[in-house]
Amino acid sequence: MAKEITPRTEDYSAWYNDIVKKAHLAENSPVKGCMIIKPHGFAVWELMRDALDVMFKKTGHVNAYFPLLIPKSFLSKEAQHVDGFAKECAVVTHHRLMNDPNGGGVVVDPTAKLEEELIIRPTSETIIWDTYRNWIQSYRDLPLLINQWANVMRWEMRTRPFLRTTEFLWQEGHTAHATREEAVQETLQMLDVYAEFAEQYMAMPVIKGVKTPNERFAGAEDTYCIEALMQDGKALQAGTSHFLGQNFAKAFDVTFLSKENQREHVWATSWGVSTRLVGGLIMTHSDDEGLVLPPKLAPTQVVIVPIPTAQAEVNEVAEKIMRELKDKGITVKYDTDDTKRAGYKFAEYELRGMPVRIAIGKRDIENNVVEVARRDTREKSSISLDNIGDSIQQLLIDIQANLFNKAKQYLDEHITRADNFDDFVDILENKTGFISAHWDGTTETEEAIKEKTKATIRCIPLDNEKEDGVCILTGKPSSQRVLFAKAY
RNA sequence: CGGGGCGUAGCGCAGUCCGGUUAGCGCACCUGCUUUGGGAGCAGGGGGUCGUGAGUUCGAAUCCCACCGCCCCGACCA
Numbered sequence: 001m002a003k004e005i006t007p008r009t010e011d012y013s014a015w016y017n018d019i020v021k022k023a024h025l026a027e028n029s030p031v032k033g034c035m036i037i038k039p040h041g042f043a044v045w046e047l048m049r050d051a052l053d054v055m056f057k058k059t060g061h062v063n064a065y066f067p068l069l070i071p072k073s074f075l076s077k078e079a080q081h082v083d084g085f086a087k088e089c090a091v092v093t094h095h096r097l098m099n100d101p102n103g104g105g106v107v108v109d110p111t112a113k114l115e116e117e118l119i120i121r122p123t124s125e126t127i128i129w130d131t132y133r134n135w136i137q138s139y140r141d142l143p144l145l146i147n148q149w150a151n152v153m154r155w156e157m158r159t160r161p162f163l164r165t166t167e168f169l170w171q172e173g174h175t176a177h178a179t180r181e182e183a184v185q186e187t188l189q190m191l192d193v194y195a196e197f198a199e200q201y202m203a204m205p206v207i208k209g210v211k212t213p214n215e216r217f218a219g220a221e222d223t224y225c226i227e228a229l230m231q232d233g234k235a236l237q238a239g240t241s242h243f244l245g246q247n248f249a250k251a252f253d254v255t256f257l258s259k260e261n262q263r264e265h266v267w268a269t270s271w272g273v274s275t276r277l278v279g280g281l282i283m284t285h286s287d288d289e290g291l292v293l294p295p296k297l298a299p300t301q302v303v304i305v306p307i308p309t310a311q312a313e314v315n316e317v318a319e320k321i322m323r324e325l326k327d328k329g330i331t332v333k334y335d336t337d338d339t340k341r342a343g344y345k346f347a348e349y350e351l352r353g354m355p356v357r358i359a360i361g362k363r364d365i366e367n368n369v370v371e372v373a374r375r376d377t378r379e380k381s382s383i384s385l386d387n388i389g390d391s392i393q394q395l396l397i398d399i400q401a402n403l404f405n406k407a408k409q410y411l412d413e414h415i416t417r418a419d420n421f422d423d424f425v426d427i428l429e430n431k432t433g434f435i436s437a438h439w440d441g442t443t444e445t446e447e448a449i450k451e452k453t454k455a456t457i458r459c460i461p462l463d464n465e466k467e468d469g470v471c472i473l474t475g476k477p478s479s480q481r482v483l484f485a486k487a488y
Numbered sequence: 489c490g491g492g493g494c495g496u497a498g499c500g501c502a503g504u505c506c507g508g509u510u511a512g513c514g515c516a517c518c519u520g521c522u523u524u525g526g527g528a529g530c531a532g533g534g535g536g537u538c539g540u541g542a543g544u545u546c547g548a549a550u551c552c553c554a555c556c557g558c559c560c561c562g563a564c565c566a
Contacts, residue, residue, distance in 0.1 A: 157564055308524040343526040361525055
């Protein structure tokens with residue numbers, strides 16, 4: 001084995017880094033915390049982006065683009081917002097470099113200082129609401145349903161590829177509505193879109209919930225989220241949808257005249273998912289052999305490997321299979337590279353997460369079969385060349401379903417009830433995963449539990465049943481359980 | 489910003505303690521031949537400001553001083 005991957009049981013974090021590197025998803029950049037997304041990693045993100053974009057458009061949204069640079073003064077207009085983001089903003093202070101008079105290369109030209117400093121967007125609420133003020137006059141201009149695909153920058157102290165990088169790619173939806181009810185409905189609709197995408201495309205089951213005030217987005221009235229569970233028992237916030245109330249409308253003075261000729265502030269939402277999803281995808285399905293991709297997010301779903309190398313009769317069969325698969329909309333690659341051996345290719349495609357591999361040799365052709373290997377279970381079987389298109393199509397469906405079911409079972413088995421603090425700690429440390437427990441509803445208690453255990457409240461599930469109980473820490477009365485976990 | 493570790497070929501490392509031929513190994517790369525149903529074998533070959541600067545010395549990857557950078561662990565967070 002030329003490319004060892006650290007086993008998950010030995011060091012989960014090293015395993016994750018190995019997958020990112022060895023599956024050619026991304027590599028480190030010269031700038032700390034940033035990442036170079038390589039073609040294979042970017043192809044996965046593109047598939048995510050394209051699927052989500054279709055879903056956004058189906059729900060009535062259009063795309064636009066707002067600038068990377070934001071006047072510093074904008075950030076301070078919404079008090080909560082500035083609290084949340086000010087300490088992680090990159091700031092542009094100058095607009096020119098010059099040769100160092102002392103011969104030390106280029107230096108910042110001190111005469112090129114900006115009058116108003118600019119910040120690199122950590123999110124775009126401020127510039128968008130500043131713009132919306134001019135776009136919205138009347139109830140006839142509403143709702144305004146806009147999304148943008150962009151990069152943003154948050155100067156985090158500690159970064160990990162895809163999961164938390166200084167610069168990341170994402171989409172941010174920003175909508176304006178005439179009524180509170182409509183904005184809340186939009187917030188929940190987009191949460192549903194995210195949940196559907198996570199489960200149907202990523203095969204990653206999620207829990208829909210609402211954040212506690214403590215975990216809420218800076219400037220939101222309510223933050224809804226989808227939470228997923230990674231293989232190591234830690235939770236991952238995979239997407240958020242915020243009901244912003246009238247906070248930004250008031251901060252940026254965005255008003256409209258209602259049918260009744262009343263001037264009112266608009267109601268707002270924002271919602272986003274990022275390249276973090278790629279990290280979630282990795283940690284939901286992959287194994288010690290490498291990346292495992294669900295067929296719907298695999299840049300290439302099927303690879304055909306000739307054995308030993310491409311020969312006339314193998315080519316003929318391969319071409320026929322490719323035609324059949326392409327007709328069914330399956331992406332397929334015929335690897336005719338004769339500088340690599342079959343065994344090398346097998347290992348390499350497994351590392352990269354290719355869902356299905358077809359091997360064709362003389363022996364197979366004589367028997368009118370091909371060898372089909374599925375990445376999710378690593379099982380190999382001989383499949384008849386007759387109706388190969390249908391067989392492979394069904395196999396891809398099975399793999400997609402199997403990945404989801406496995407992940408769903410893992411999630412279901414790792415939501416554990418705890419009714420006292422000792423059990424809580426025991427489950428958190430030994431079983432891991434989500435813990436469903438009573439909480440007295442105060443930020444103080446939430447912080448105290450975090451302090452003692454590192455676990456945070458991930459969300460209050462939307463489908464929560466009301467149930468009287470007592471807080472696991474304080475013993476005070478509680479009306480429902482909430483989900484705790486250690487989180488990424 | 490605290491604690492720990494590390495900078496030597498594209499990657500991973502040895503050599504540094506105890507200074508001394510032409511700085512070495514594995515992978516990768518190039519050429520040729522033989523191979524080819526799970527990361528091929530043999531032979532040959534190319535590739536180095538030893539992180540940077542300034543010292544000590546006849547001589548520095550190795551010793552001294554300063555600086556720079558990176559990684560891991562914590563505090564912050566999607």
